[in-house]
Every structure is written in C-alpha cells, then in structure tokens.
Amino acid sequence: MRCLVTGASGYIGGRLVPELLRAGHQVRCLARSPERLRDQDWADSADIVRGDVTDPDSTGAAMRDIDVAYYLVHALGSGDSFEETDRRAAQNFADRAHAAGVRRIVYLGGLTPEGVPESELSPHLRSRAEVGRIFLESPVPATVLRAAVIIGSGSASFEMLRYLTERLPVMVTPSWVSTRTQPVAVRDVLRYLVGSADMPAEVDRGFDIGGPDVVTYAEMMQRYAAVARLPRRVILPVPVLTPRLSSHWIGVVTPVPPTIARPLTESLRHEVVCREHDITDHVPDPPDAPIGIDRALTLALRRVRDADVATRWSSASVPGAPSDPLPTDPDWSGGSLYTDRRSRQVDAPPEALWRVIESIGGDNGWYSFPLAWAVRGGLDRLMGGVGLRRGRRDAQRLRVGDTLDFWRVEEIEHGRLLRLRAEMRLPGLAWLELRADTAPPEEGAPPGEGATEYSQRALFHPHGLLGHLYWWSISPFHAVVFGGMARNIARAAEHRARNEEATDRSRASRPTAVGAGGG
Missing domain, CATH: 3.40.50.720 (NAD(P)-binding Rossmann-like Domain)
Structure with missing residues (x-):
C-alpha cells in the first residue's frame, strides 16, 4: 500500500x-x-x-x-x-x-x-x-x-x-x-x-x-x-x-x-x-x-x-518504541532537563586532552574544588550512598560499566567522549559528559590547523518538586565546581602536552651509542 x-x-x-x-x-x-x-x-x-x-x-x-x-x-x-x-x-x-x-x-x-x-x-x-x-x-x-x-x-x-x-x-x-x-x-x-x-x-x-x-x-x-x-x-x-x-x-x-x-x-x-x-x-x-x-x-x-x-x-530498553521521545518532539516535551555547559579551547593536541579526561576520578581527583567533592561524597555516604570510596579500576584506562567514585561509565568513545551516569543518592537522574574535539580551523588557516576544544555538560533530570529544588539550590556553586573542572582539565592537558613534547625533544637530542667492533 x-x-x-x-x-x-x-x-x-x-x-x-x-x-x-x-x-x-x-x-x-x-x-x-x-x-x-x-x-x-x-x-x-x-x-x-x-x-x-x-x-x-x-x-x-x-x-x-x-x-x-x-x-x-x-x-x-x-x-x-x-x-x-x-x-x-x-x-x-x-x-x-x-x-x-x-x-x-x-x-x-x-x-x-x-x-x-x-x-x-x-x-x-x-x-x-x-x-x-x-x-x-x-x-x-x-x-x-x-x-x-x-x-x-x-x-x-x-x-x-x-x-x-x-x-x-x-x-x-x-x-x-x-x-x-x-x-x-x-x-x-x-x-x-x-x-x-x-x-x-x-x-x-x-x-x-x-x-x-x-x-x-x-x-x-x-x-x-x-x-x-x-x-x-x-x-x-x-x-x-x-x-x-x-x-x-x-x-x-x-x-x-x-x-x-x-x-x-x-x-x-x-x-x-x-x-x-x-x-x-x-x-x-x-x-x-x-x-x-x-x-x-x-x-x-x-x-x-x-x-x-x-x-x-x-x-532504557527498546530504542524507537512508540512511547519514547523523538528528535522532532518540541523542546518542552519529555520532562525537564537541566544543563550546565562549559567549553574551552586547549593549547594541546586532542590526544593529550583525552588522556587527562580518561584519567579523571579516583586517586587522580576531579580537577575541581576538592572540598566540594569531599563534602558531596560525605553527604552521599550519610544518605546510604556509595560516596567516593569506590575509586576506579585502572588509573589510566576506562571501559563501559566501570565504577568511578559515585559515577558509572555509561558511554565511551576512546579519544573523543566520556559519559558518566551518577549513582549517588539524588532526587533525579544525572550525567556528566566530557568531550575532546578538534574545532574547525579559522577562515584562512591552513588545513589541519584546527584548535582542540574541551566541552563539558552536566545534565540533571529532576524527580518531583524535590528534584527541581535540589538543582536550584546547588546551581550557585556550579561556577566553582564545573567551571573550575573545565578550566583545570584544560590546564592539565596543556601541561601534559608540554611535558611530553620536552621528553620527546630530550630523547631526540641524545647521541646514539655506537659499539666498538672487535677482532
């Protein structure tokens, strides 16, 4: 038909x-x-x-x-x-x-x-x-x-x-x-x-x-x-x-x-x-x-x-089911989703930025106001949550399903995207998304000269009025917590890139040892 x-x-x-x-x-x-x-x-x-x-x-x-x-x-x-x-x-x-x-x-x-x-x-x-x-x-x-x-x-x-x-x-x-x-x-x-x-x-x-x-x-x-x-x-x-x-x-x-x-x-x-x-x-x-x-x-x-x-x-189960949201649905459908977005240009290659992103959490820390994370982890423990005690499985590498303090790795595209889903006690659902991208080059710049861009999104889907009140109560601190995170991750990537570049130069400048022939 x-x-x-x-x-x-x-x-x-x-x-x-x-x-x-x-x-x-x-x-x-x-x-x-x-x-x-x-x-x-x-x-x-x-x-x-x-x-x-x-x-x-x-x-x-x-x-x-x-x-x-x-x-x-x-x-x-x-x-x-x-x-x-x-x-x-x-x-x-x-x-x-x-x-x-x-x-x-x-x-x-x-x-x-x-x-x-x-x-x-x-x-x-x-x-x-x-x-x-x-x-x-x-x-x-x-x-x-x-x-x-x-x-x-x-x-x-x-x-x-x-x-x-x-x-x-x-x-x-x-x-x-x-x-x-x-x-x-x-x-x-x-x-x-x-x-x-x-x-x-x-x-x-x-x-x-x-x-x-x-x-x-x-x-x-x-x-x-x-x-x-x-x-x-x-x-x-x-x-x-x-x-x-x-x-x-x-x-x-x-x-x-x-x-x-x-x-x-x-x-x-x-x-x-x-x-x-x-x-x-x-x-x-x-x-x-x-x-x-x-x-x-x-x-x-x-x-x-x-x-x-x-x-x-x-x-959460069958994509594309009739009851589910669609990309063409109006912005006001699907319930509330609060978003905190941050982005910064990074003077380092995307690979260096990604290595910093993938090493986040656990003993490596969250590149943000440490006291705020410690307080949030302590409050989560008091409410019966996992707090920050779980750490991470590997100090450098992550895979889907890994626990990361009070987060879990939900999606990972190596070299580009890390998405974490919160497992702390919250009146709603929360995610933290970190990206390493190559921004398009400026007009007139030679090909391949695009800048590295770090982008970060914190998303929160509130549950009931308490969820909305929770987001509004913590939003004044986002500039310190999430803003500081974006700034410090960018700095850490630039510092790592400089160290790696210096190491490469040092190796290249060493004289090659030549063994004496016998006989």
Whole structure:
C-alpha cells in the first residue's frame, strides 16, 4: 500500500511512519520543512516531499499514486484563527485526494461529548469535529478516529499532566479535575491508524478509540504520581478558576506554550468517554490490548539513559518504541532537563586532552574544588550512598560499566567522549559528559590547523518538586565546581602536552651509542 503521511514531524506522524514501514507499506511524507526529518532513523526509507496542506499544488503533487492519505496536522498553536485554517486545509486535502484517486483518507481527531451540540464545544474540539465531518462528506471513503488524552511522551495533553503532577505536590485546581475522560495509549492509537489502511472501501465512518479505563483528571494525576513513585498529590478543586484562568495557571507551571495550553484546557470541561468500540470489527485488539492507564504511564515514563540530545532521550530498553521521545518532539516535551555547559579551547593536541579526561576520578581527583567533592561524597555516604570510596579500576584506562567514585561509565568513545551516569543518592537522574574535539580551523588557516576544544555538560533530570529544588539550590556553586573542572582539565592537558613534547625533544637530542667492533 502506498501511504501519504502529513505531519511526519509532529507527535503522531513521526511515530506512525516507522510503523507503516514495518507493516510493509511504502510511505511518502508531506512536510513544510523536510530538513526536520533528516535525522529520523527512517528518513532513507521514506519519500519526503516539501509542501503544505493549505496549498493545492503541493498537496496535489504529493497525492499522486497514493492509496491511503493520513491527515495528522492541525493549526492548534497558530493563534485565534486556527479554526479557519483547519477548515481550509481539510477541504483542500479532501479535494486533492478525490482528484488524485486516493482510496482512503485516515484522520485522527478528538473525542467529543455525547449530547453536546457542536456549537457549544470548545474551539479545539469544535475544529476537530468539523475537520472529521469534512472528510466524511467528501467522495473519498474516510476513517475518522476520535481519541481523548493520548498517553505518551510528547503528547501535549500528557506533557501538561506530567508537569503539573511532577512540580506540584499540592494543587489548587479548577473544577475540570472532576471531569471524566478515557485516555488511550499511543501504541494503541498507532495500531488503529496502521490497521485503518486496510479497511474495505465500504467503510466510511468515525470510530471512538480509548483505553479500558475511564478516570477523572484528578485520578489520572494520582495514578501518574503512583507510577512515577511520587507522594500522593493533594488536589483542592475550586469553582472560581475558569478554563481561561486555569490555562494561564498552567502556563506558569508548565513550559507548554499558552497557544497550545489554552485551547486544550478549555476542552477539559467536556466529559469525553467512548460510546462504542466498533474499531475492533476491522482492527482486532490483541490479547494485551487496549493498554490500561497504569501500563501506558509506565511506558511513557520509562527511565532514560541516553542524554546525547537535551530534553530527548532514548528508551532504557527498546530504542524507537512508540512511547519514547523523538528528535522532532518540541523542546518542552519529555520532562525537564537541566544543563550546565562549559567549553574551552586547549593549547594541546586532542590526544593529550583525552588522556587527562580518561584519567579523571579516583586517586587522580576531579580537577575541581576538592572540598566540594569531599563534602558531596560525605553527604552521599550519610544518605546510604556509595560516596567516593569506590575509586576506579585502572588509573589510566576506562571501559563501559566501570565504577568511578559515585559515577558509572555509561558511554565511551576512546579519544573523543566520556559519559558518566551518577549513582549517588539524588532526587533525579544525572550525567556528566566530557568531550575532546578538534574545532574547525579559522577562515584562512591552513588545513589541519584546527584548535582542540574541551566541552563539558552536566545534565540533571529532576524527580518531583524535590528534584527541581535540589538543582536550584546547588546551581550557585556550579561556577566553582564545573567551571573550575573545565578550566583545570584544560590546564592539565596543556601541561601534559608540554611535558611530553620536552621528553620527546630530550630523547631526540641524545647521541646514539655506537659499539666498538672487535677482532
């Protein structure tokens, strides 16, 4: 099957493309900025074209030879005119699909409350319902999937839930926390989307999709707290917080942009519960699906280990799983990640800098304020941690898995990168990353004259409010601890390089001894 996916740089689209490829379909992606997709693992397996769903020409060109067209875009976050933009884009998409002979349109929209006229819905839900209606009224058979809160890292609704629960042990909330909803795991959403490609031609309707649990938003927050191993949250609903006021409140507590938070928050006053589960007539549920809320939350919160890209991490087990963050997810998704960056140019070859980096810790020390490290190690021992007593296995060489005082070597690229994961007692997860690189030469400099650059990142993923308070409390000391480390490592590399150069000169200047011949 030849599939067109719009919104491939978005939350659902970026996760749908690899699922369609795994199912054996050919995939074309329509994107306004194709360059945003170049780092995706599947970029070489899909046809990526430039275009916009509001533009008839580019949309029509992308529709050529397509069997199934997925519409996974919306104008939410573009301002107050998003309803008009959504309407125009959907009508253009439907018209171009019909002209190109597309066999099916698949659209993921929003679950709407039963018995509420469309005119009384929030602008967000009203727009989603209108887009679905445009597709169902078009000549092209359509599958319109209607979902409530989608649970997975990167989903705007889930990210709002994450930040509110993580950061506020006590919440004064609007009355919508008592509204019932039926969340669905992103894995189930993707399974229904992939299965919709094979629906028979006579199927032209909408389907409600949801998980097995119907909960209030307050219950969802408490279950999040339980899965995240946070204390039970104190939730105090008050009637005076209108949806507009509560959207401002969410804007203060969370990094979700107000242009997205406000329409989503206004929709929370509506009870959205599935009225049917007819989707299983065409996409049967496997024995372990649909996924319940606790397992969906567990998958979305799987502990992370790869801090190579700030605020986005790979899974601790299966890379690329649908619940995991993607490089194209917005910066505010995936939870908080605090970063302290330092870099310095070093007057020494990269090899000398690397030898200093690889010898760090243990009896060699941390090239920083010794008292601060000793105090931190002592505090860790008092809290039942390992402190600084473990040292290191080898004074000069490291390998993945080695212990290094209260760190463990998580990643090593010899000559270039050392990444350590903290094993001290912390209200969160922490890494320390040290790099030795050759910076590009300055303009006009001869080839090979690039400078050596030392770069250092300390990263911290807080757990609950205590994690945030911990980072804020120690951040005033970072200039001394991390700044001093960067400065002293650079100096140590320069000193080592000078000593090695002097040793080499001394060896070269020694006269070669010539033995006398006998006989």
